[in-house]
Every structure is written in C-alpha cells, then in structure tokens.
Amino acid sequence: MRTDLHTYDDISAYLSERDTVLIPVGAVEQYGAHLATGTELRICEEIATEVGERAGLAVTPIVPVNYSAMFLDYAGTLSVEMETVERYLKEMCDALAGQGFRHFFFINIHAGSLGPIESVCRHLRRKYGAVGGLIDVFSIMRDVSAGQFVTKSAPSGHASEMVTSVALAKFPHLVFMDRAKAAGPLRAFTDGVNTVSSGKVTLGKSSFSVFSDISDYAEIGTQGDPTHATAELGQEIWERTVTYMAEAASRFSTMSFAKAEA
Template sequence: MANKYEMIYMTRDEIEKRFKETSIAILPIGALEQHGHHLPLGTDVIIAEELSKRVCTETGALLLPAVSFGYSWVWRNIPGTISLKQHNVEEIIKDTATSLNRYGVKTLIVINGHDANNASMKYAARELEDEIGIKVIYLFYPDMNDVIEKIMESDTWHGLIHACEFETSLMLAIKPEVVHMEKAVKEYPNKPLLYGKSTISLGDLSKSGVYGDPTKATKEKGEKLLKIFTEKIVNIIKSIDS
C-alpha cells in the first residue's frame, strides 16, 4: 500500500480493511478550464486534491481519485475546456456517495476548487439525504473572504477567485514548475448590468482570462492559505458526529 489514504493505489483487500477503520471519505473535485496565460487548465483540481491529501493525512479519512471535470460553460469556447452539464456533476457526486455507502461510509466530504460546482454539490447533498441518508459535507474554501482579507494584497473581482493572486499563490506553493509568472497580468473587467441576470458570462468579459491581480502572488502566501484551509477543514470533520 502506497499509503493508508489513497484508494486508487489500494488492493481490494487493503480497501476492505480500511472501510472497517473509517467511515469518512473525501472527494476532491475541480475543473479543466483556462486560468489565464500563466496557470494550467487543471488549477482547480490540483488545488482541491492537494488540500484533500493534507486533510486525509490529518484525519485518516479515505481519499478518492479527484474528479477533474466540472461545470465550465463560461469557458466552453476556449480550447482545452471540458465542461460537464450541471446535473451530470450532481450525478457523479450522488453515484460516488451511493457506491461508498454500500461499504459503510457514512460521511462524504466533497472538497471543491471550482466555484461553479457549488450548486451541484448542494443539490446532490440534499437528494442523498432523502434517498439513502448518507451525510455529504460540501466545502469551497471555508471562510474564504475572511482569509483573503487577511493574507491577500489585492482585491477580488466582486468576490470571485479566478487566476488571481489567491489561486496563483496556491499553485506556487503546490506546483510552481507549471506556473508561468512572466505571463501573469492584472485584469479587473467591467461588470455589465446584466451580468448574473443573463447569459453574459466570465468568458465574455476578460481578455486575459484573469479576474484579479496574480502578479502579487507568492509561494509564501500559498503555504499560509494551505495551512489555514487544511486546519479549517480538519476542524469541520472533527465536529461531525459520524
């Protein structure tokens, strides 16, 4: 066994033993979509997976393979984007939880790195509560706004994080070799009156694909963010009556 957390590397005998030791599993989920010219397409899932690994190390929960695709309609015309329909993201979460429930898992923690997946997580959790009773805790950077205010130097774009100082700092801490800081640019597009009330979307507004100021990102900020969010998620898991 490579380690006692990652299911993808376990044999059937090893995982059967682990299911007797823990009733909590963690599912990282993200997206494959553009993140400006300086970050890789997989930014959201890379961050979600790293957070999940750290949380599993602290809690002993089982780590599922990451879901690399999400609801990415707004970037659908940019090469490399793989966008699932919103209800398909929901069904992936539901099918995963239903499978795990057969083996005694009582709580599924979904650690998300992609804002547009949040609705799918919420509705999947509600339906699973009614259908099989499994507890689903869905998380997207707990207390994110407060954390950003304390650590980041730049403002968000109307509360949104995308290819900004926040995500770029995290990637510099996790996988700096795939970050091209020489291509990072600051951009705060104008927000049309109909944004959020029509099909006008992020893909229509930013020339660079950036929303914020990634030029202020550092590895040190990223490490602080990882530590804070890991601690917050661990505390949430410890509070669960599973």
C-alpha cells in the same frame, strides 16, 4: 487514506471503524495566460489528500471535469453538463454507500458543481440515512487569508493573487509568471450595475444573478492582479486552509441527523 492507493482489505478495515469519505470535485479550465488549465484540479486533489491524511479519513480520486461553460471561449477548458456531474456523483456515491460509507464530505473547488452536489447529498440522506456535506476550497482560502493581500481589487478573483500564490507554493511547474498581468476593470452590462463574476452583479446594497461568460466582462479571462503573488504567501494560505479543513472534516465525521419530534 487515498482509496486508490490501498487494497480492498485496507478499505474494509477502515470501514470497520469509520464511515466517512472525502470526495474532491475539481475542474479543468482556463486560468489566464499565466496558469495551466489543470491548476484547480491539482489544488483540489492535493488539498483533499492532505486533509484526509491529517484527519485520518478516506479520500477518493478526484472527479476531474466540471460544469465550466462560462470559460468555453478559451482553449483547453473542459466542460460537461450539470446533470452529467450530478449523475456521475450519484452513481459513484451509491457504490460507496453500498460498501458501508455513510458520511460523504465533498471537497469542492468550483461553483458549477454546487447544485449537483447538494442534490446528491439529499439523495444519500433519503436513500441511506447518510450525512452529506460540502466545503469550498477557495472560500476557506479567502477567509483564512483576509487582509494579507497586496492586490486591492479582487485579490481572490479568477487567477488573481490568491490562487497564483498557492500555485507558486505547491505547483510551480503550472505557473508562468513571465506571462502574468493585471486584468482591467470588469465591464458593466448596464449603468449602475457592477459585474462581480459570471453569475453575480451588484446594484446598490445588494446583488442579483446574471449568467454571463467571463469573456463578456473580462477581456483576458481573469480578475485582479496576479503579479503580486508570492510562494511564501501561498504556503501560509495552504497551511491555514488544510488545518481548518481537517478540523471541519473531523467534526463532520461525527455528525448525525435526528428527526425533530412533532
């Protein structure tokens, strides 16, 4: 049930039986030359809506702008500070908690909001005894599609085969495949250290954080090769992801916390 498409009487009736709300948190940012800047936003909004319908749970409108500073070198990227994301979500959830919601499940699609969401969930726990949780859209997509990609290097990387396939299946008007091209090797910042993302490098058997911009290591602002993307693969990934996330949301809605006895 999309809360913005129903009246307050409908939502009150829902709250008489359930207290779970799904909150999609999106992003508007560059996605290479072949994907519109609203690709993550649309994916997150639609998948949250479908998950809510399948699980019979309330879904709020999407929070559209995130902390996307690592992409600001590219036109069209929108970004706000992490504290802004946290404050916005906290005030929004305080309003929902005041109406009786007690299970807050964030449908997240961007790493910039991980810290703010955790902080908000812990606030809701302390103030209302609520249950707060998060599920990451792209993590689920990676897990349910493992081994199905043609691309050998970073198939689930930024604007690579995975997300391009999903966009082709669900939002083809946001895809410009005639402009798609493979990214080159990611620039290493020093010998023996391999760049993975804007916040991670690997050294030997483990890794550590380096907070770079994507333009520091990826010339065209993408990773992997989107040219192998297909709508057929994207639809399969979508269906598996929605199925998993709906089950996760349903299980989440029944969770309760209890203090361990000393």
